[in-house]
Amino acid sequence: MARKHATVANPTVPRPCPPGEPFLRTRFTLPTRPATFVRRQRLVAHLDHALTTPLTLVNGTAGAGKTLATADWAAGLREPVAWLTLEADDRQPGTFWAYVFEALRTCAARTSRTGENHAVGAVGPGSLTSLAADLNARDRPVVLVLDAYDRLTEPEVGRQLEFVLRHAGQGLRLVLVTRGEPALPLHRYRAAGRVTEIHDAELSFTTAEARSLLRLHGLCLPEAAVRALVERTRGWAAGLRLSALAAQESRDPERCLKEFEADHGAVADFLLAEVFEGRTEETQDLLLRVSVLDRFCPGLADALTLRRDAEPLLAALHRENAFIERLEHSWYRLHPLFREVLRAHLHARMPGLEPELHLRAARWLHHSGFLLETLAHGAAGGDWDLAAGALVDDLAIGQIFTGPSSHTLAALFSGMGPEAESPASNLVRAAEALGRHRLDHGLTRLRRAEWQLSRAHDSPGQTAARMSCALLDALAARLTGCPARAERAAAAAAELREGLPVRxxxxxxxxxxxxxxxxxxxxVWEGRLDAARAVLVGVSSAPGGSATALPRAEARGHLALIDYLNGWIGRAERRALAAVSEAEGAGIGWLVLAAVAVERQELDRARVLLDKAARLPAQDHDPVSVAGRALAMSRLLLDNGEGESAVETAEPAVPAETASPWVRSHAAVLRAAACLADGRTREVSRLLQGVCDGPPVCTVEAAAIQAAAGRSRAAVDALGSLRADQHTGPVVTVGTALVQARAAQESGDTATARRLVARALLDARRERLRRPFRQAGEWLGPLLATSALHELADGWLLTGRPPGHGAPPRSVPGPAPLVPVELSERERDVVRRLALVMTTDEIAADLSVSVNTVKTHLKSAYRKLAVNRRNDAVHRARELGLL
Structure with a gap:
């Protein structure tokens, strides 16, 4: 393909007008490109492909810029170009061909005298054969551009043009600039790969091209503003130009473009004149009515028009590029600007009809199973009972709390007025209130819905509503700490499920x-940890993708808390990390991670985790979360030497109907530990009464406090309440061994004490469990000073030479690796932020680098530290003294 380097006009050869009606010479001239024209090289490159195929279609909507883009390309060709702008009068074959002959003659493309002197309307049948033969004999092809080809509606013209194209061979390159597909056998050309096609998607301006266009109009706008304009106009050339012209007249162009009203001014005039007016009354009515919809199909459109002609009308509009885009499975949508114009026109032509159209759409969509769109149109139509009924009937009330639609539903139903009084409407109000922890309002609405349902006849809809009641009852029970109510809700739900469709x-x-x-x-609140695990394990692996992400994360967080209460801090940490990675808003996961950090005496990290959890709104209302925060924070304060603050934090005021045994036990243990630290040993036994009702970790810690208070025999006896079938973890086994070791040491059985301490060290080392040793007291120092026990503690609990008698153990870096580990400064920055439990995105934002850069540094750090997980990287870096 050959192109000129400079843009030149095609030569014209002046000839006297033929006999009869004269030709309009302007129709043979390339359109003038305005000063604000943007040459888009990607379109030029695509059009260059037209020189390799017999047929090219530049098929786009009105104002898409197809004529100017084609003219710009044609002006740069070395091949002869015959340009013809068609008019509606060219429908007659004679008129059309007379102008085609003249266009070819004008660019000196004819080689014979056949048809040379044809006047308008005087072209005979033999001329087409002669024309095809002349073109086929050419050494170089001629490019014939027929602009506005959609104005030709006569099928005979299409058949004749295809005849000439087929027999012209390599001598003709036909380019049709059109708003719709021409009446040609396109399937043959497509199957043979002999057609070049450019449609709206390619004609649309990109953000970079739109920026260039705006600059040519004297507008220099931020990238976000340009991107928003392109999104709103979908890159439509005329829309961009008209918007730019309007912005030129404004003192604040950016604000003008942001608030640009398509239904007023030049854009509305253009779209109404070029796309809407001139269509049949039925088509106009259809377009006006579907303008209330984001998307539509023939059936939905028929429901709005109350006719049955939508399918052929929509297909025709799409073929004609009438600013209607076809989606999958026969669904369509209007161009955003066209939709704005049509809605304004609907208000003017048929005032007051829009709410009824929304309700017709809602009923059709509900019947067809499109829930979210049903709700949106029901709300837009003002029928909140319809919208709420659809949500409840579909068993979708849970989507108010979880899933990708939760924020949308909350915003949608926030506008529900007091006139909605159906059971479904009251259930939605109850869900919204409970979701915001407005307990009194939520319970009032829930009771009213239950009363309404009790007076209604049974039906599938009533069963779904009662199932929604069971869900909200269980949530209310959780928020109020009422296990009995939760169990009743669970039993009711199990019975109701039998009457609900499986689908x-x-x-x-x-x-x-x-x-x-x-x-x-x-x-969990009630302390029935095994029963809680039985129901939560299934939820933690529930299907449903994003719809069940929040309950999955919360279930994993609760399971992590159960593991912690049973002494399995490593397992608790893994489950908590899984919970927060599933849904960052799962606050219990962060609290468990903080509690685990306290057990490992990583107090700075624990404080960071608690601060992160405190920023989650649910932490002020869920009893288990409130208690979990109190547990972790009070232990952190106690270990930090702030005993008075720890006692104040230990047992928060939780508005629960039933007291929690593990919360009470932990608070008692902490108060006793604070008393012991203050030297008030006489109060310890009184404070520890009832701890036997708590979880195993409380029992062991209470025993350790008793032993430290000088009651070793009572401490050992207290350990007898632990059952072998409880499957307790290292916190329990380590604590138990240390209590027994202390008793053995005090009775003079040093060998037994050493053996028990060795067992404790072995169990604790795997979990990096340091707190029990820190809390053990001075009696442990002499035992750890022995070489055998010091070797077990060295590298994670102790450092340097064996400490002297009475010296407390202290945390230290681990042993040096065989090969020294050196992290780059940036790798250290990334690992430091891992230690603060920052996500990859947060690290990238904090360091002002890309997420991919953070991932690269992480991979390098993992390799150097010989680990595969972020948590292991933090611990290994600490052990090596790199943080």
């Missing part, structure tokens, strides 16, 4: 997952 239950796994999570949370 609905399968479509909304979040409902059952949420309900079971609430029940599991109340069981």
């Amino acid at each position: 609905l239950l399968d479509a909304h796994p979040e409902l059952v997952a949420l309900l079971r999570t609430h029940v599991g949370s109340t069981r």
Whole structure:
């Protein structure tokens, strides 16, 4: 393909007008490109492909810039170009061909005298054969551009043009600039790869091209403003130009473009004149009515027009590029600007009809199973009972709390007025209030809905509503710390499930997952840890993707808390990390991570984690979360030497109907430890009464406090309440061994004491469990000074030479590796932020680098530290003294 380096006009050869009606010479001239024209090299390159195929279609909407883009390309060609702008009068074959012959003659493309002197309307049939033969005999092809080809509606013209194209061989390159597909056998050309096509998607301006266009209009706007304008106009050339012209007249161009009203001014005039007016009354009515919809299909459009002609009308509009885009499965949508113009026109032509159109759409969409769109149109139509009824009937009330639609639903139903009084509307109000922890309001609405349902006849809809009641009952039970109510809700839900369609239950796994999570949370609060685990394990692996992400994360967080209470801090940490990675808002996961950090005596990290958890709104209302925070914070304060603050924090005022045994036990243990630290040993036994009801970790810690208070025999006896079938973890086994070792040491059995301390060290080393040794007291120092025990403690609990008698153990870096580990400064920066439990995105933002750069540094740090996980990287870096 050959192109000129400079833009020149095609030569014209002046000839006298033929006999009869004269030709309009302007129709043979390339359109003038304005000063604000933007040459888009990607379109030029695509059009260059037209020189290799017989047929090219530049098919786009009105104002898409197809004529100017094609003219710009044609002006740079070395090949002869015959340009013809068509008019509606060219529908007659004679007129059309007379102008084609004249266009070819004008660019000196004819080689014979056949047809040379044809006047308008006087072209005979033999001329087409002669024309095809002349073109086929050419050494170089001629490019024939027919602009506005959509104005030709006569099928005979299409058949004749295809005849000439087929027999012209390599001598003709036909370019049709059109708003719709021409009546040509395009399937043949497409199948043979003999057609070049450019459509709206390619004609649309990119952000960079739009920026260039705006600059040519004297506008220099921020990238975000240009991007927003391109998104709103979908890159439509005329829309961009008209918007730019309007902004030129404004003192604040950026604000003008942001608040640009398409339904007023030049854009509206253009779209109404070029796309809307001149169409049949039925088509105009259809366009006006579907303008209330984001997307539509023929069936939905028929529901709005109350006719049955939408399918052919929509297909025709799409073929004609009438600013209507086809989506998948026969669904369509209007161009955003065209939709704005049509909605304004709808208000003017048919005032007051829009709410009814929304309700017709809502009813059709509900019947067809499109829930979110049903809710949106029901709300837009003002029928809140319809919208709430659709949500409840579909068993989708759980989506108010979890899933990608939760914020949308919360915003949508926030506008519900007091006139909505159906059971479904009251259930939605109750869900919204409970989700915001407005307990009194939520419970009032829930009781009213239950009363309304008790007076209604049974039906599938009533069963779904009662299932929604069970979910909200379980949530209310969780928020109020009422296990009995939660169990009643669970039993009711199990019975109701038998009467619900399986397809609905399968479509909304979040409902059952949420309900079971609430029940599991109340069981944790009640201290029934095994029963809680039984229900939460299934939720932690629930299907449903993003719909069940929050209950999955909360279930894992509760399971992590159960593991912590049973002494399995490593397992608790892994589950907590899984919880916060699933959903960062799962606050219990952060609290468990903080509690684990305290057990490992990583107090700075524990404080960071607690601060992160405190920023989550749910932490002020969920009893288990409030208690979990108090547990971790009070232990942190105690270990930091702030005993008075620790006691004040230990047992927060939780508005729960039932007291939690593990919360009470932990508070008692902490108060006793604070008393012991103050030397008030006489109060210890009184404070520790009832701790036997608590979890195993409380029992062991209480025994350790008793032993430190000089009651070793009572401490050992207290350990007898631990059952072998409780499957307790290292915190319990280590604490138990240390209490028994202390008793053995005090009775003079040093060998037994050493053996028990060795067992404790072995169990603790795997979990990096330091707190029990820090709390043990001075009796442990002499034992750790022995070489055998010092070797077990060295590298993670002790440092340097064996400490002297009475010297407390202290945390230190681990042993040096065989090969020295050196992290770059940037790798250290990244690992330091890992220690603060920052996400990859947060690290990238904090360091002002890309996420990919952070990932690269992480991979390098992992390799150097010989680890595979972020938590292991932090611990290894600490052990090596790199942080």
